[in-house]
Amino acid sequence: MSSKRDPESQTRPKGGFSRRSLLKTIGVGSGAVGLLEQDIQAQTGAANVAGPGEVPVTLTINNKPVKVNVEPRVTLLDTLRDRLDMTGAKRVCDRGTCGACTVIIDGKAMYSCTVLAIDAQGRKIETIEGLSSGSRPHPMVKAFVDNDAQQCGYCTPGFVMAAVSFVRRNPKPTEQQVNEGLGGNLCRCGTYMGIRKAVLQAAKEMGGRNA
Amino acid sequence: MQAFEYASPKTLKEAVALLGTRWGEADVLAGGTDLISLMKDYLHTPKRVVNVKGIKELAGISKTGAGLRIGAIVTVDELLNNSAVRAEYPSLIQAARGIASPQIRNMGTIGGDLCQRPRCWYFRTGNGLLAMKDGKSLVVSGDNRYHAIFSSGPAYFVSASSFGPPLIALGAKVKLTSATGSREVEVAKFFVTPQNESSREIALLPNEILTEILVPSAQGVKNATYEVRHKDALDWPLVTASVALKMKGNTVESAKVVLGHVAPTPYVAAAVERALAGKTINESAAEAAGEAAVENAKPLSENGYKVQLVKVAVKRALLEAVKA
Numbered sequence: 001m002s003s004k005r006d007p008e009s010q011t012r013p014k015g016g017f018s019r020r021s022l023l024k025t026i027g028v029g030s031g032a033v034g035l036l037e038q039d040i041q042a043q044t045g046a047a048n049v050a051g052p053g054e055v056p057v058t059l060t061i062n063n064k065p066v067k068v069n070v071e072p073r074v075t076l077l078d079t080l081r082d083r084l085d086m087t088g089a090k091r092v093c094d095r096g097t098c099g100a101c102t103v104i105i106d107g108k109a110m111y112s113c114t115v116l117a118i119d120a121q122g123r124k125i126e127t128i129e130g131l132s133s134g135s136r137p138h139p140m141v142k143a144f145v146d147n148d149a150q151q152c153g154y155c156t157p158g159f160v161m162a163a164v165s166f167v168r169r170n171p172k173p174t175e176q177q178v179n180e181g182l183g184g185n186l187c188r189c190g191t192y193m194g195i196r197k198a199v200l201q202a203a204k205e206m207g208g209r210n211a
Numbered sequence: 212m213q214a215f216e217y218a219s220p221k222t223l224k225e226a227v228a229l230l231g232t233r234w235g236e237a238d239v240l241a242g243g244t245d246l247i248s249l250m251k252d253y254l255h256t257p258k259r260v261v262n263v264k265g266i267k268e269l270a271g272i273s274k275t276g277a278g279l280r281i282g283a284i285v286t287v288d289e290l291l292n293n294s295a296v297r298a299e300y301p302s303l304i305q306a307a308r309g310i311a312s313p314q315i316r317n318m319g320t321i322g323g324d325l326c327q328r329p330r331c332w333y334f335r336t337g338n339g340l341l342a343m344k345d346g347k348s349l350v351v352s353g354d355n356r357y358h359a360i361f362s363s364g365p366a367y368f369v370s371a372s373s374f375g376p377p378l379i380a381l382g383a384k385v386k387l388t389s390a391t392g393s394r395e396v397e398v399a400k401f402f403v404t405p406q407n408e409s410s411r412e413i414a415l416l417p418n419e420i421l422t423e424i425l426v427p428s429a430q431g432v433k434n435a436t437y438e439v440r441h442k443d444a445l446d447w448p449l450v451t452a453s454v455a456l457k458m459k460g461n462t463v464e465s466a467k468v469v470l471g472h473v474a475p476t477p478y479v480a481a482a483v484e485r486a487l488a489g490k491t492i493n494e495s496a497a498e499a500a501g502e503a504a505v506e507n508a509k510p511l512s513e514n515g516y517k518v519q520l521v522k523v524a525v526k527r528a529l530l531e532a533v534k535a
Contacts, residue, residue: 048225049259052214072217072260075247095248097445099314108288108317114247115318118217119240119262166313183444184312 050118057118061086062130068117076120077101077112080127088128088157099185102158102165103127109165109184128157131164140164143202144195151189159185159195167203175200212250219262223269223422227390229261230418234411239263239420241284242319245327252335254328269322269422272296278428283322283421288313290321300426302377302434302453305531309438310373312445322421324374325385325401326413329475330447331358331368339408341365355511357449360518361474366404367511369472370412375402376471377436377453379479383426387419395425402476412475432457435532437524438471448472450517452504452524454532456492463487468504468528470521480504483525497529498522 051072059066068083080086089112092100096114103112104126131138140160150156166181178199220226231237238257240246249255263269269284272293290296291307310316333342333349342349350358350367358367378398386395401414434455440446451471457464466487470478483503490496501522508518
C-alpha cells in the first residue's frame with residue numbers, strides 16, 4: 001500500500017482527499033521497513049527477476065503512460081481501482097468469472113482481476129474512463145441509458161467494455177451473436193433484455209467504425 | 212495472494228532455468244485464468260512466477276509433415292480463428308466454443324487448459340486433491356453432484372480440461388521441456404490419477420514447461436466434440452464427449468471416444484471403441500454406443516444424472532462427426 005517513492009503524486013488528481021487516500025496515509029508507517037528490505041532484495045537478485053517487493057511499472061491506459069509502483073502480485077484491477085483512482089472496473093467475483101472488471105487489452109476484452117499489473121506493461125489498456133470523449137457519451141454508453149440496460153449498475157462498466165469489444169469485432173451482430181459475445185459477463189439484476197437491445201442499437205450507431 | 216518474485220523471460224532456455232525442482236518453488240504463468248485464482252485462494256503459494264507469454268518458441272500454430280503443431284501459449288481465441296484448425300479439427304473448435312466467455316478465450320491458453328488444476332470444490336477450499344478427512348473421502352459422503360462417475364477412488368475430482376478429451380481422441384502428444392532436455396508424452400498419458408496427496412494429476416514435472424502440442428493429421432478422420440453444460444453462457448461442462456472416427460467409406464475402421472468431466476482424467480471409453488469398429492454410424496448405432504459408454508459407470512450419491520448425460524453426449528458427438 002505504500003512505498004518510499006510516492007506513486008500517488010504522479011497519478012492522483014490534485015487536491016482531492018478521499019477515503020482512499022486517508023486509508024493509505026494511515027498505512028504508511030507500518031509497512032515501510034519491510035518494503036525497504038524487499039526493495040534491496042529485488043535489486044540484488046537475478047537481473048531479470050522482479051519483486052517480491054514493489055517494482056516500478058509503466059502502464060499505457062487510455063493512450064496515456066502511467067507510472068505506478070506495485071508488487072508483482074497486484075492485479076491490474078486493484079492497481080486501477082486502489083492506486084490510480086479509476087474505479088470504473090468493478091471488483092465483484094475477483095476470480096475471472098463475472099465480467100464486472102472487464103477492460104480491453106490490445107484490442108481484446110479481458111478480466112482485469114486476473115491480469116497482473118506487471119504483466120500488463122507494454123500492452124494497450126482501455127478502460128471505461130477513456131471511452132467517452134469530453135461530454136459526449138460513447139454510443140454504447142448512450143445505448144445502455146436509452147434502453148434502461150442496468151438496474152443496480154454494478155455490472156454495467158464491465159458489460160459496456162465487453163460490448164464495445166464485441167461490436168468492434170462484429171459490426172452487424174444478430175441477437176444470437178450478442179448473447180454469445182457477452183457470455184463472459186453476468187448481471188444479477190437480470191437486465192439482459194435491455195443490454196441485448198442496447199448492444200444492437202449501439203452497433204448501428206457505431207456503424208462499423210472502430211469507435 | 213502471497214508475495215512472489217516475477218520473471219518474464221524471452222527464451223525457453225531462460226524460462227526453464229528459472230523453474231524449481233519441487234512444486235511450490237515456481238509456477239508458470241500464461242493466461243493466468245487458473246493460476247491467479249489459485250494464488251488468491253492460497254492453494255498455490257509459489258516463491259516465483261515465470262511468465263511465459265513473451266517466449267516466441269511457445270507461440271503460433273503451424274502445419275508440419277505429420278499434422279499440426281500448436282504452441283502452448285496459443286490462446287483459445289487464436290485457435291478458434293485458425294484456418295488449419297477449422298478445416299481439419301472440428302472437435303477442437305467445438306471444445307473451444309464450449310469455453311463460452313470471450314474474455315477467457317482471449318486470455319486462456321491451450322497449454323494452460325491442459326495444466327489447470329481440478330475445479331472440485333473440496334480441493335478449491337483447501338481440503339486437498341483427494342479431499343480425505345480422517346481416512347474418509349469428503350466427496351463420497353458430501354456434495355458430489357459435479358464429481359466423477361468413473362472412479363474407484365481415492366480421487367473423485369474430474370479433470371477440468373476442455374482440450375484433453377479431443378486431443379486424446381485425435382492421438383495428440385505434448386512436448387515437455389526442462390533445462391536438461393525435452394520429452395514427448397501422449398496426451399492420454401499426460402493425465403494421471405493421483406494415488407496420494409503429494410502427487411499431481413498431470414505428468415508434468417516441476418522443472419518442466421509444456422511447450423507445444425503435436426496433433427496428427429486428421430485427413431479422413433471424422434471428429435467432433437459435444438458438450439453438456441447448465442448455461443449457454445460461461446459455465447463448466449457437466450459432461451463432454453469427443454470422438455475421432457477413421458472411416459472406410461461409410462463404415463468405421465477404428466474409433467476413439469473420450470469423455471470429459473466424468474473421471475479424474477479424460478476417460479477413454481474403450482468398450483465403445485471396440486463396439487463401433489466396422490459399423491455405419493446412424494441414430495441407432497450412436498444410441499447403442501452411448502449405452503456402451505456407461506457400462507462401467509459408478510455414480511456417487513448425487514451425480515447419477517451424469518450417466519444419462521454421457522449417453523446423450525456420445526450419441527450426439529457421433530452423429531455430429533458423420534454429419535458433414
